[in-house]
Amino acid sequence: xxxxxRRRLTLTTGIVAALALVLTGCGSxxxxxxxxxxxxxxxxxxxxxxxxxxxSSIRSPxxxxxxxxxxxxEECTGITINWNGTAEFEAQLPVRVEGxxxxxxxxxxxxxxxxxxxxxxxxxxASDAVSAAADEYYGADxxxxxxxxxxxxxxxxxANVKSFVWYSPRTFADNGWxxxxxxxxxxxxxxxxAADGKVQPWCVGFGSGDATGWVGTDWMExxxxxxxDAETYDAWVNHTIPFNDPKVAAVLKEAGKVLKNKKYVGxxxxxxxxxxxxxxxxxxxxxxxxxxxASFIGGILAADYGATIVxxxxxxxxxxxxxFYFPGVTADQRPALGGGEFVGAFADRPExxxxxxxxxxxxxxxxxxxxxxxxxxxxxLDVANVADPVNKNAVEILKSAxxxxxxxxxxxxxxxxxxxFWKEMTAWVAENKSDKAILDAIEKSWPKP
Amino acid sequence: MIxxxxxxxxxxxxxxxxxxLGLTIAIFALLVxxxxxxxxxxxxxxxxxxxxxIFLFPAIAxxxxxxxxxxFRTIYLSFKDARGDSFIGWENYHWAFTQPEILEVLKxxxxxxxxxxxxxxxxxxxxxxxxxxxxRPGLVKSLIFMPMAISFxxxxxxxxxxxxxxxxEKSPEIGLLSQIAEWLGFIPSNWLLVTPFNTLxxxxxxVWIQTGFAMVVLSxxxxxIPDEILEASMLDGAGxxxxxxxxxxxxxRGTVIVVLSTITIGALKVFDIIRTxxxxxxxxxxxxxxxxxxxxxxxxxGTGSALAVILFFGILPLVVYNVWxxxxxxxxxx
Numbered sequence: 001x002x003x004x005x006r007r008r009l010t011l012t013t014g015i016v017a018a019l020a021l022v023l024t025g026c027g028s029x030x031x032x033x034x035x036x037x038x039x040x041x042x043x044x045x046x047x048x049x050x051x052x053x054x055x056s057s058i059r060s061p062x063x064x065x066x067x068x069x070x071x072x073x074e075e076c077t078g079i080t081i082n083w084n085g086t087a088e089f090e091a092q093l094p095v096r097v098e099g100x101x102x103x104x105x106x107x108x109x110x111x112x113x114x115x116x117x118x119x120x121x122x123x124x125x126a127s128d129a130v131s132a133a134a135d136e137y138y139g140a141d142x143x144x145x146x147x148x149x150x151x152x153x154x155x156x157x158x159a160n161v162k163s164f165v166w167y168s169p170r171t172f173a174d175n176g177w178x179x180x181x182x183x184x185x186x187x188x189x190x191x192x193x194a195a196d197g198k199v200q201p202w203c204v205g206f207g208s209g210d211a212t213g214w215v216g217t218d219w220m221e222x223x224x225x226x227x228x229d230a231e232t233y234d235a236w237v238n239h240t241i242p243f244n245d246p247k248v249a250a251v252l253k254e255a256g257k258v259l260k261n262k263k264y265v266g267x268x269x270x271x272x273x274x275x276x277x278x279x280x281x282x283x284x285x286x287x288x289x290x291x292x293x294a295s296f297i298g299g300i301l302a303a304d305y306g307a308t309i310v311x312x313x314x315x316x317x318x319x320x321x322x323x324f325y326f327p328g329v330t331a332d333q334r335p336a337l338g339g340g341e342f343v344g345a346f347a348d349r350p351e352x353x354x355x356x357x358x359x360x361x362x363x364x365x366x367x368x369x370x371x372x373x374x375x376x377x378x379x380x381l382d383v384a385n386v387a388d389p390v391n392k393n394a395v396e397i398l399k400s401a402x403x404x405x406x407x408x409x410x411x412x413x414x415x416x417x418x419x420x421f422w423k424e425m426t427a428w429v430a431e432n433k434s435d436k437a438i439l440d441a442i443e444k445s446w447p448k449p
Numbered sequence: 450m451i452x453x454x455x456x457x458x459x460x461x462x463x464x465x466x467x468x469x470l471g472l473t474i475a476i477f478a479l480l481v482x483x484x485x486x487x488x489x490x491x492x493x494x495x496x497x498x499x500x501x502x503i504f505l506f507p508a509i510a511x512x513x514x515x516x517x518x519x520x521f522r523t524i525y526l527s528f529k530d531a532r533g534d535s536f537i538g539w540e541n542y543h544w545a546f547t548q549p550e551i552l553e554v555l556k557x558x559x560x561x562x563x564x565x566x567x568x569x570x571x572x573x574x575x576x577x578x579x580x581x582x583x584x585r586p587g588l589v590k591s592l593i594f595m596p597m598a599i600s601f602x603x604x605x606x607x608x609x610x611x612x613x614x615x616x617x618e619k620s621p622e623i624g625l626l627s628q629i630a631e632w633l634g635f636i637p638s639n640w641l642l643v644t645p646f647n648t649l650x651x652x653x654x655x656v657w658i659q660t661g662f663a664m665v666v667l668s669x670x671x672x673x674i675p676d677e678i679l680e681a682s683m684l685d686g687a688g689x690x691x692x693x694x695x696x697x698x699x700x701x702r703g704t705v706i707v708v709l710s711t712i713t714i715g716a717l718k719v720f721d722i723i724r725t726x727x728x729x730x731x732x733x734x735x736x737x738x739x740x741x742x743x744x745x746x747x748x749x750x751g752t753g754s755a756l757a758v759i760l761f762f763g764i765l766p767l768v769v770y771n772v773w774x775x776x777x778x779x780x781x782x783x
Contacts, residue, residue: 091745116748119532200617210728269642270616272730287617415747426730430642441550447531447749 205279216425573663
């Protein structure tokens with residue numbers, strides 16, 4: 001009895017001691033607030049001791065880099081930024097907003113979701129200062145994506161460029177393959193690689209948990225900008241032409257030339273069960289030659305499969321990968337497909353507006369870019385701060401593209417862009433569903449106005 | 450300086466939360482005190498009903514807030530459009546019973562509802578009977594029961610590895626099922642893509658978890674059968690199979706029904722396994738998953754609610770039967 005009581009007492013003391021340690025640990029981290037130069041943060045003062053929650057789909061390890069980029073801001077303004085990343089962002093954000101526990105700031109990876117959240121009436125329009133900063137540092141097309149019904153809500157954050165084909169310069173050099181500059185050259189190269197029989201021409205993975213299929217929608221979008229034009233692309237995204245329009249069918253047919261070709265991709269149905277991360281693995285282990293994916297995949301391939309990102313003329317490094325531009329139908333057609341995040345607020349507090357404003361500033365964008373693996377469409381971003389050769393290429397594509405369009409499925413209503421479009425592209429490869437059947441099914445799922 | 454301020458605000462928050470808590474407790478104590486002192490002064494009959502009322506009120510209030518009100522709101526929303534703005538009559542239900550994708554979902558839910566409970570109860574009963582006469586059933590039983598401790602999400606991830614398929618012939622298989630198939634001389638296939646076989650593969654995961662539950666409950670019921678009855682049947686010349694089918698199973702019929710209906714309700718509501726393993730792709734989606742997709746992915750509360758109502762009315766008869774059965778058994782005993 002006594003023994004057990006004493007043990008319990010010791011345990012309690014232990015917990016108390018541990019707690020005390022944690023508490024003091026929090027306080028004693030670093031008291032040199034005066035060490036940093038806070039002059040640049042004059043515009044964000046006046047909200048000391050407050051906290052701002054940023055809710056996002058961006059998780060560890062990227063989240064830590066974001067947190068690191070905020071450190072100086074936090075120190076100088078006294079605003080604590082809590083980055084809350086979740087894999088279930090798209091599903092949980094509506095739940096939180098409807099449930100009355102909306103985050104202060106949400107980072108929208110899809111304008112469609114932004115539109116849906118504005119419709120709930122819980123979003124706060126961006127402040128005049130944020131709006132002016134967005135005018136100054138971003139192109140009109142970018143600002144338009146953060147605007148709903150004429151009201152500007154969300155300034156852009158990061159950017160990504162999707163019009164890339166990843167390849168290994170070493171494998172290409174060893175086999176004497178050259179970089180294609182048109183779509184028909186790309187198909188001819190695929191045929192040649194298939195005929196050589198050493199490696200599979202393409203590797204593709206659609207798998208992404210409950211978002212499985214989005215890779216397929218990216219293929220459609222990139223080809224839509226090439227087979228058709230930007231106007232048709234907009235008409236398709238805004239549903240002024242039906243989803244089963246012959247122009248859309250023509251695009252799907254072109255996509256099928258690669259994705260449904262056993263000689264190019266191997267096991268077609270297995271595309272649906274191969275995750276998009278695994279999809280690029282074949283480039284590193286040499287089992288496939290090309291992989292169409294956005295700029296961000298480089299970081300994943302480097303971290304998970306030991307790839308090294310190299311410049312296109314580095315043909316010596318084993319496991320070195322880089323990108324070439326996903327070619328247009330003609331060589332001088334250079335559209336770019338991209339994406340990005342947008343920072344929208346659900347709380348009308350000065351510290352929230354200050355964080356939003358800071359995120360649009362060139363200072364933050366340069367700081368974040370210099371920490372690696374990231375870039376944005378901010379005009380104040382200095383390319384010299386972007387170290388990675390692929391990201392550097394992406395920044396240049398963004399600055400010089402003949403047409404730039406945002407990820408189309410992201411801009412479609414969620415029922416299509418994050419629902420039937422993904423599902424049907426998955427069924428297209430997994431169940432060998434016909435072109436007509438999937439286009440009709442997506443058209444039918446488009447919400448009626 | 451800033452950190453001190455931040456810590457102060459944390460302390461303030463903690464204090465305000467504690468005072469809030471203290472205040473709530475004080476109000477509750479006051480209410481209880483008033484209730485009791487009031488009841489002392491009333492007649493005996495009033496007092497009795499008042500007692501019921503006081504003790505039942507919190508439970509009823511919570512039940513109403515958490516269950517009854519949302520249920521009615523869901524039914525109400527199921528007759529409205531995507532954003533819940535205007536009434537559209539039976540259109541959502543019409544949609545649910547005509548859309549081929551949703552019919553697929555209903556069919557899959559039907560398969561789940563029939564196969565999962567029968568298989569779980571069947572395996573559970575078999576193991577319960579086999580281990581009943583065993584000298585040390587502990588090890589076997591705990592092995593069968595262990596999966597009960599794993600969440601459906603965890604089990605889904607584990608079994609996803611079991612069904613994993615390597616499309617590249619040069620790379621080794623990492624999926625257990627594929628490897629076993631290879632050893633047996635078959636060519637492994639991409640298991641989760643083969644309809645309708647894949648729905649059964651998902652049901653296996655559910656059965657793996659639920660068999661333990663069925664076994665434990667049924668085994669307890671079997672233990673409760675008086676030895677005399679079994680001995681009498683033995684003396685009458687009943688063999689093993691006859692004893693099982695004519696004595697044991699009829700004696701535990703009530704328990705079997707409870708187990709069957711409980712697992713059926715579980716199978717109707719299954720969501721986690723589908724979501725983690727296929728995400729509802731490859732024609733494996735079920736009502737609960739589609740309901741979630743419609744409500745929180747497509748943001749269509751009308752169709753989502755309609756599916757919820759359909760699921761509710763699918764489960765309702767089972768619950769009613771269960772309650773009725775329980776009542777009859779109780780009245781039998783009296």
